[in-house]
Amino acid sequence: MSTDQATTNARVELRVLGPIEAFLNGEPIALGGPVPRAIVARLAIAGGHMVADDTLIDDLWGDSPPRTASLTLQGYISTLRKAFEPNRGTAKPTVLVRRGPGYALVLPDDGLDSTRFLAGAHAGKEALNEQRFADAHRILGEALDLWRGPAHADCADRPFAQAEIRHLEERRLGVFEDRMDAAIALGENASAAAALEAHIRNHPLRERASELLALALYRAGRQGDALAALRATRESLADQLGADPRPSSIALHDAILRQDSALDVTVAEIPDARPPARHSLVPIPSTPLVGRHDDLLAVESAGATNRLVTLTGPGGMGKTRLALEVARRRRDSDGPWFVELADVREGGLLVDAIATALGVSVSGGMSSLEAILRDRRTLLVLDNCEQVLGPVAEFVAAVLASCSEVSVLATSREALGVHGEYV
DSSP states (O other): OOSGGGGSSOOEEEEOSSSOEEEETTEEEOOOSHHHHHHHHHHHHTTTOOEEHHHHHHHHHTTOOOTTHHHHHHHHHHHHHHHHOTTOTTSOOSSEEEETTEEEEOOOTTOBHHHHHHHHHHHHHHHHHTTOHHHHHHHHHHHHTTOOSSTTGGGTTOHHHHHHHHHHHHHHHHHHHHHHHHHHHTTOHHHHHHHHHHHHHHOTTOHHHHHHHHHHHHHTTOHHHHHHHHHHHHHHHHHHHOOOOOHHHHHHHHHHHTTOGGGGSOGGGSTTOSOOOOOOBOOOOSSOOOSOHHHHHHHHHHHHHOSEEEEEOSTTSSHHHHHHHHHHHOOOSSOOEEEEOTTOOSGGGHHHHHHHHHTOOOSSTHHHHHHHHTTOOEEEEEEOGGGGHHHHHHHHHHHHHHOTTEEEEEEESSOOOOTTOBO
């Protein structure tokens, strides 16, 4: 985050993966009651960015703020500053700082447990992809050990925390499954199967978990149980979402039925054991992109650090052509997927348009699409969003919250207005 804290000896750390806790130089800090704890949580979610006073008041009290809300907020801020920097005296605050019309929380780079968790998730995934399975198993286990309960447990009923809670929980589930992937590669089939069975009881629609369970069971000599695990998930998808299994689940089912010898080999011995690449659906441009090299690099750079990038401007300025070029240059194993929305004028048709582009059939609406995308790592290119801006924004917000490996590149005459959007 910011380096402002280098000017003070106070090292404040926060833990939000459970009930919120704060520490000053390793010692616990008393944050007070629900409102000051909510202030700290809201500022922590902002990641070092400023949160305006009006936003804080809305987030804390909703439609029923006290008549002296601004003064009340200032009082809570003053008390928190004393807790964070008890020896500050008359010096300028360096932890809970005033910025423009609001406040920001300045922490060390590793001062927030959710940040450390996400860093561990990324490092563990890289180790898994590089087939360093022992490292992946250890790193991912350390990341999961940071959790003490539900994320932001103190603010579970506060609207401002909902998107962050869903995002962190989705990443936690993904990290657990990555760790089970590494465990199976290390030959820990029995223990991985037991852990995955418990996991799936709580999350019966997670197809990747079902595939990992089936593989672990098969390698443990339980072919019938492996097939039953895949069948149970297939039935859950059909009953709850009206959706079919993804292609990799069908392929694994067939491989288990015929006792494919490749399944008996540990992942470490297979040159490329990642799921087979799916097809992409990006139209081939009829003309080269001329004179927009800097724009192209800028969009690619934005996409490297932001999961939602929106190209905005009036019609005819080349937004679609630029988006196509960005998509064309990618080398993803899944996608990118181009969704043309110019002819979609009703929100009810949005799901069908996206499903058609992805080559899947759904009958459970937007929730079915989210379930299908949840375990995929891909880029969706949504073109001409202005016709159905509200439904697109709702869909994108849901995908960003629940599908941690899916990114979106959108073109529109106006921004989507979704949290985290880069315009």
